[in-house]
Amino acid sequence: MGSIALATATKNFRNASRLLGLDKKLEMSLLTPLREIKVECTIPKDDGSLVSHIGFRVQHDNARGPMKGGIRYHPKVDLDEVNALAQLMTWKTAVMDLPYGGAKGGIGCTPKDLTLSELERLTRVFTQKLHDLIGTNIDIPAPDMGTNSQTMAWIFDEYSKFHGYSPTCVTGKPLELGGSLGRDSATGHGVVISMEALLNEHGKSIKDSTFVIQGYGNVGSWVARLIYEKGGTIVALSDVTGAIKNPNGIDISELDKHRKKGALCYFNGGERMIPDELLFQQCDVLIPCALGGVINSENAGDIKAKFIIEAANHPTEPEADDILSERGVIILPDLYANAGGVTVSYFEWVQNTQGFMWEEEMVNRYLIQYMKQAFKDIKAKCHTHNCSLRMGAFTLGVERVARATLLRGWEA
Numbered sequence: 001m002g003s004i005a006l007a008t009a010t011k012n013f014r015n016a017s018r019l020l021g022l023d024k025k026l027e028m029s030l031l032t033p034l035r036e037i038k039v040e041c042t043i044p045k046d047d048g049s050l051v052s053h054i055g056f057r058v059q060h061d062n063a064r065g066p067m068k069g070g071i072r073y074h075p076k077v078d079l080d081e082v083n084a085l086a087q088l089m090t091w092k093t094a095v096m097d098l099p100y101g102g103a104k105g106g107i108g109c110t111p112k113d114l115t116l117s118e119l120e121r122l123t124r125v126f127t128q129k130l131h132d133l134i135g136t137n138i139d140i141p142a143p144d145m146g147t148n149s150q151t152m153a154w155i156f157d158e159y160s161k162f163h164g165y166s167p168t169c170v171t172g173k174p175l176e177l178g179g180s181l182g183r184d185s186a187t188g189h190g191v192v193i194s195m196e197a198l199l200n201e202h203g204k205s206i207k208d209s210t211f212v213i214q215g216y217g218n219v220g221s222w223v224a225r226l227i228y229e230k231g232g233t234i235v236a237l238s239d240v241t242g243a244i245k246n247p248n249g250i251d252i253s254e255l256d257k258h259r260k261k262g263a264l265c266y267f268n269g270g271e272r273m274i275p276d277e278l279l280f281q282q283c284d285v286l287i288p289c290a291l292g293g294v295i296n297s298e299n300a301g302d303i304k305a306k307f308i309i310e311a312a313n314h315p316t317e318p319e320a321d322d323i324l325s326e327r328g329v330i331i332l333p334d335l336y337a338n339a340g341g342v343t344v345s346y347f348e349w350v351q352n353t354q355g356f357m358w359e360e361e362m363v364n365r366y367l368i369q370y371m372k373q374a375f376k377d378i379k380a381k382c383h384t385h386n387c388s389l390r391m392g393a394f395t396l397g398v399e400r401v402a403r404a405t406l407l408r409g410w411e412a
C-alpha cells in the first residue's frame, strides 16, 4: 500500500522535474528525504499487558523553513506511505507559499481499539522518542487521519516537559492551549474555497451541483457541512461504517444530530448502499476525503463525476489520472485542494509566536486570500507548461523548493 503511494508521489515529482528541466543531481537531492525516523513505542495497556507499536516521522525537506505535516494513526501506516506523505507536504507548503518544508508522521495502530488513556500513553511515548528531533524551528506536527486536537495537546504537554512551555511545537491544538479559531474547519473550508474557484471557472456553482463524498471525519464532515450550507446537493456519503445515498440530497444537519448517537450508515435520511458503489454514483463532483489510492486503474473508467476534488492525500493513482483526463474529468489535486489545513496551521504558529490571537474573521479572510492566490499561481503554471492542474501544482511547488535549495547553496 505505502509503496504505491511512494511510487505515485515520485512519478508526479519526476514528471514535474522534467517539465521544469531540473538538473539530475538537484532532482535526486529534492527527492531524497532529509531524515527518516522509526521508533518502537511500547506502552502498558489498561489491563497491564504490554503492547508495541511502530511510529515513524519522515522529515523530507527544510529548504524553505521548518518542516511541517500531520501525524496519522492508522493500521496501514508504514515507512513508504509516510515518506510519500512527507514529500507531498514539501510541495504543498511551497504551493501555498508558506515558510515551511515538509514532514509527516504516523503510528501503525487502530485508534478505535485503544482506550483514551492508552492513546494518551502511546502519544506521550512517541513524543518522548521524537522530542529532540522536532520543535518550533525544526519540524512542527499537526493532526491527520486518526488524530485530533486532543492528540496535539498531549504532544504539546509532553514536549514542554523537556523544553519548557512550547506552544509552537505543534499546531491543531485545542483553543484553550493556543489553537487557532478556524483550524478545525480549515481543511474542509479550503477544499470548498478551492472547489468554488474551479467550478466558477467552468460557469458552475455549488448551489447547482451534486456531490458524492467519501469519508466523514474532520475533513469530510466539514466539506459536507459547508456544501450543504451553500445549497449544494449531497447525493451520497460514506465512512468506515458504510455508505448512504439519497438522490434528493442528504440533510447534513440531521445527519450530524444522528451521528451523536449512531453510525452514519444507519441514518434514515438516506438509503444504505454498498460502499464499493459510492465512487460510481451519478454526480457533478466527487470528493474523496479518506484514504489514499482509492481511485485506480480498476475503477477510474466507471466514475461518472465531471470534477474530482482531492480532499484526501494522494487518492488518485497515476494510471487513473490518465484514464480520467482522457475522459475529460477535471481533477483538483491534493497539493492544493486540501492545503487549507496547513495554511491555518501556519496562522496558528504565527499567532503563538506573536502571543496574539486572531479573530476567526481574520483567519478566514487570510485563508481565502492564500487559497485564491495559489489558484492563480497554479493556473499560470498550467499555462506555461500546457499541463494538468496536478502538474501545475507540482511544477509550482517543486520550482519554489528547487529555487530555495539553489539559493542556500551546496557548500558542506
Ligand SMILES: NC(=O)C1=CN([C@@H]2O[C@H](COP(=O)(O)OP(=O)(O)OC[C@H]3O[C@@H](n4cnc5c(N)ncnc54)[C@H](O)[C@@H]3O)[C@@H](O)[C@H]2O)C=CC1
Pocket: 070, 143, 144, 145, 146, 147, 187, 214, 215, 216, 217, 218, 219, 220, 238, 239, 240, 241, 275, 289, 290, 291, 292, 311, 312, 313, 338, 339, 341, 342
Ligand atoms: N485533518 C487535516 O487537517 C487534513 C487531512 N488531510 C487528509 O484528509 C483525509 C482525511 O483526514 P481526516 O478527516 O483528518 O481523518 P479522520 O480520521 O478525521 O477521518 C477519516 C474518515 O475516513 C473514513 N474512512 C476510513 N476508511 C474508509 C473507507 N474505507 N471508506 C470510506 N471512509 C473511510 C473514516 O470513517 C472517517 O470518517 C486524509 O487523507 C488526510 O491525510 C489532508 C490535509 C489536512
Ligand SMILES: O=C(O)CCC(=O)C(=O)O
Pocket: 068, 069, 070, 071, 092, 140, 141, 142, 143, 144, 171, 172, 313, 338, 339, 341, 342, 343, 345
Ligand atoms: O496542518 C498541518 O501542519 C499538516 C496538514 C497535513 O498533514 C496535510 O496537509 O496533509
